[in-house]
Amino acid sequence: MEESAQPARTAAGSRFLVDFLSDPRRWGVLVAVVLSAGAIWAGLSAVPTQGMAGGATSAPREGFLAPDFRLTLLGGGEVALSELRGQVVIVNLWASWCPPCRAEMPALQEAYEAYRDRGLEILAVNTTYQDSQAAAAGFVQEYGLTFPVPLDQTGEVSRSYLLRALPTSFFIDRDGVIQAVVIGGPMSRTTIRTTVERLLGDE
Amino acid sequence: MFPILQIGPLAIQLPGLLLLAGVWVGSAMIEREAPKHRLSGATLGSLVFYGLVAGLLGARLGYALRYWTVYAEDPLGLVSLNPNTLSAAEGVAAALLVGLVLARRHRLPLWSTLDAFTPGLAAFAVFVSLADLSSGSAFGAPTSLPWAIELWGAARHPSQIYAILLAVVVVVAIRRLGRRPAFSGLLFLAWLAMTAAGRLFLEAFRGDSVIALGSLRAAQLISLIVLGGALVGMHVRARAALKD
Numbered sequence: 031m032e033e034s035a036q037p038a039r040t041a042a043g044s045r046f047l048v049d050f051l052s053d054p055r056r057w058g059v060l061v062a063v064v065l066s067a068g069a070i071w072a073g074l075s076a077v078p079t080q081g082m083a084g085g086a087t088s089a090p091r092e093g094f095l096a097p098d099f100r101l102t103l104l105g106g107g108e109v110a111l112s113e114l115r116g117q118v119v120i121v122n123l124w125a126s127w128c129p130p131c132r133a134e135m136p137a138l139q140e141a142y143e144a145y146r147d148r149g150l151e152i153l154a155v156n157t158t159y160q161d162s163q164a165a166a167a168g169f170v171q172e173y174g175l176t177f178p179v180p181l182d183q184t185g186e187v188s189r190s191y192l193l194r195a196l197p198t199s200f201f202i203d204r205d206g207v208i209q210a211v212v213i214g215g216p217m218s219r220t221t222i223r224t225t226v227e228r229l230l231g232d233e
Numbered sequence: 234m235f236p237i238l239q240i241g242p243l244a245i246q247l248p249g250l251l252l253l254a255g256v257w258v259g260s261a262m263i264e265r266e267a268p269k270h271r272l273s274g275a276t277l278g279s280l281v282f283y284g285l286v287a288g289l290l291g292a293r294l295g296y297a298l299r300y301w302t303v304y305a306e307d308p309l310g311l312v313s314l315n316p317n318t319l320s321a322a323e324g325v326a327a328a329l330l331v332g333l334v335l336a337r338r339h340r341l342p343l344w345s346t347l348d349a350f351t352p353g354l355a356a357f358a359v360f361v362s363l364a365d366l367s368s369g370s371a372f373g374a375p376t377s378l379p380w381a382i383e384l385w386g387a388a389r390h391p392s393q394i395y396a397i398l399l400a401v402v403v404v405v406a407i408r409r410l411g412r413r414p415a416f417s418g419l420l421f422l423a424w425l426a427m428t429a430a431g432r433l434f435l436e437a438f439r440g441d442s443v444i445a446l447g448s449l450r451a452a453q454l455i456s457l458i459v460l461g462g463a464l465v466g467m468h469v470r471a472r473a474a475l476k477d
Contacts, residue, residue: 052472052474065461077450212315217315219310
């Protein structure tokens, strides 16, 4: 007796469901109510301004303003990211002891030579707080790097960019907004070139 | 938020790992669900596998086609592991196309097959939201509510947690509904309706919505259309079931 009760109830339940679903009036009313409520909700949650995500907020993420920094350069001088507005910038965080950083440097140098004239700048920020200035200088010489190498002595920039893996690269458009983040590496030549071409093309 | 899992020298990207786990759990559930719908688990498993492979290939080729001059010079770039150089739309199209071709070749019945996929899809959605939480994607709008989380320079709605909760509710509802479905297609359409309704509701708390038609959120418009389609589909399938 017990065993037959369960299927009978579910059969009745599914019978009721099929009847309800197939009844054009009852189901039609329910659908109309649900869809109207949905449309009203969509209207209520419309966004007044078109600037959705980032806007003026700075965060190390696509769609947000790249966090600004001012650092001394290897070999002297200073650089501030905000002074490079108008150019496409790759901020690449690296250390001399990190094998994938080594592996992607030649591709970055190549991209720099190919796109510099069209407005590409590369800031290869050395994470000096976990590296050494001498090792960084040797590295730059070994690979014949010609782009500026800012030194993050205190780790402040790495923290503001939430650095979790080396290398990490941020592709920043002419308005200073991050358009792509590549965590880990090495980046292939094609990754660098296609991303840069996309940003340079946005003129 | 915690994109990297550091295990000794190995830096594993947690979001990718979660998605992989989701694919694994989802496809295992699909294979287990198949016999309930008189389908072969192995066939559906291969459908998932080839669909995924086609999706990945399509996504990379679609991206490469856009920048074909760069890839022509350096074709090895095609095999890069970087997810940035994948194009989602082409990937989804390729996966669906291959899935459709395979389904036709195996003469799979449309509605039962979709039903068999449903519990796996519902479970996969949980992992997608977990991956979003771990990478900080699909983030919320700024808010001053007490349960706001600090993310990307603002106190925001924990939209990823809302999405996880919703996905878990959907998994439970699908499980209950799937015990004795009244007709084929009901499970899938109910899942589609719940997912669309949930997205329609939760999109309001997102801080990264794509805007369409002036100031409306595109995801809500699409969800509204999908929801309507699913509800009408349930009616059509129920009538077909009555005739049998």
